[in-house]
Amino acid sequence: MNFEENNTDQINAARARICDYYTRLNEFFLKRSDLLKLMMVAAAAQEPMLFIGRPGTAKSLLVSVFCQGLGMKQDDYFEYMLTKFTEPSEIMGPVDINELKGGRYLRKVAGHLPTAKIAFLDEIFKANSAILNVLLTVINERKYYQEGKPLPVPLVCMFAASNEIPDFGEFDALKDRFIIKAETLPVRDSCFHELIRTGISFESRVHNREKPWKSDCTLDDFVLVHDYVVSTVLPAAVQRDDRVILGDERVTTAFKAIISVLADELKVEITDRKLIKLYKLIMTQAFIFNGGNVTREELKILCYCGNNFSDVRKIKDYIEERLANLD
């Protein structure tokens, strides 16, 4: 896609709306600003994001409010809780019996994952192998199959949640697709009274069917920013000299150093795909929130690139502490 000069106003407006939306959503959550920013970046970069945490730590609430605020239609949002008995029909839509009588194996996909723009899959690691294969194709290639023919899916972003990240090899591919894995920690101890107030306010709003988080930002803004970043920002950025591929020499050096420590010393698996996606996510966040400048704030995305539960906890503190030395 080529962006004419007059379209840059549109893109800047979309970027501003996303920033306003992020600020607005922050008002309704306690200590979730990092997660909300990651959600904005994940949606704009069209990369999946995984929430890990105990039940009752606002994982699904974050996604549901995020989608409500964007004013999404019901069919555009797909949410499902997976169990080990969930079968592909529940995710991809049931087989069309009338078509089957005519000898065609087609699914009625309306209202299911193939037609969703944002999807939220709870307990994703409970998925069995049949679901896993379908999900990998949808996440990675943005397509699904009807009678062996690949068809595109309009999915912009997939969010998923889990209480744990299993170590079984069969989930390795799926884990690697979720570059961002963020832990939702309870805030009870640090914000006891505020938590009760905020929680009750939420309950009241739901009861009164109020949605004060609705904004003028839409999913189209995220799509517009994504198209611009992928077609213009990233190709220009990678043309830069090696030492400043993130725009600033110190930041680029820090990025390389952290990746090396993660891989060699902290034993976090950094696949080639993960490295490329991390670069894309960092640049996307810089574009939306920092006028394209990559600073240590953008490098904080590296805190969320662990592969399993122990990684996620281990590397967050390590990276935050080291990045504090960067300014």
Added chain:
Amino acid sequence: MRFLHPDQIAHWYKRSLQKSGYKELYAFARDFWKDLVRRGSYAVPPGFVARLMERFMSVPVGEKETARLAFVSEDEYLEKIRAAEGADRLEGIFLLTGADRDTVIAQSIFQQIIERLPPFQHDDLVFSDSDLEKSFTLGHMVPGGFDVETALEKIYARALDDFARTEFRFYADDIFEIGHPDLFKRPADRLFYRRMMRTMKGLGLWTRSVFTLKEESSWVVAKYI
């Protein structure tokens, strides 16, 4: 063996700095060089120490000469270190630990780097701690038959030779230790760690097992600077 006199040491110090483009080192850099000497690295040129520090730090390490003449062998040696395998990670270590600005943290990291380089050697460069201290109180410097230029050329020629002969590189273990200079309180602990790592590597050639220590080392890295 003949010890250098204080005025000869002063001459060695000043002349080496001049050759590397410095009039004088600031206190932290001078103390670091003195510390290296006290640990037995008599022949490490102060000018080399200054330029190595300057390479990784964003703060000045000394007062510079207005013009610096080319010093080919030193330039070549510094370039060899810069281009050595694994050296690209050193800059990141300085950034992430804050050592690029913090002279205290920087000194322990430089200590680790210099410990790994092939040792600087020159038969004539031997002196006592007290003479070293005395040399800094002298108002004059006398060559006293000690030719600094020739000594420096000899030191760098040998260092370059050792560098090439040992196919010097910074291994992952080196980078780990350089990045965590204060992990071991006693030299004996560090020695134990190195022997343990060497043993593990040796065993690793013959087994398929994953050693517990390797798994735990990531926690060590995460928790300790």
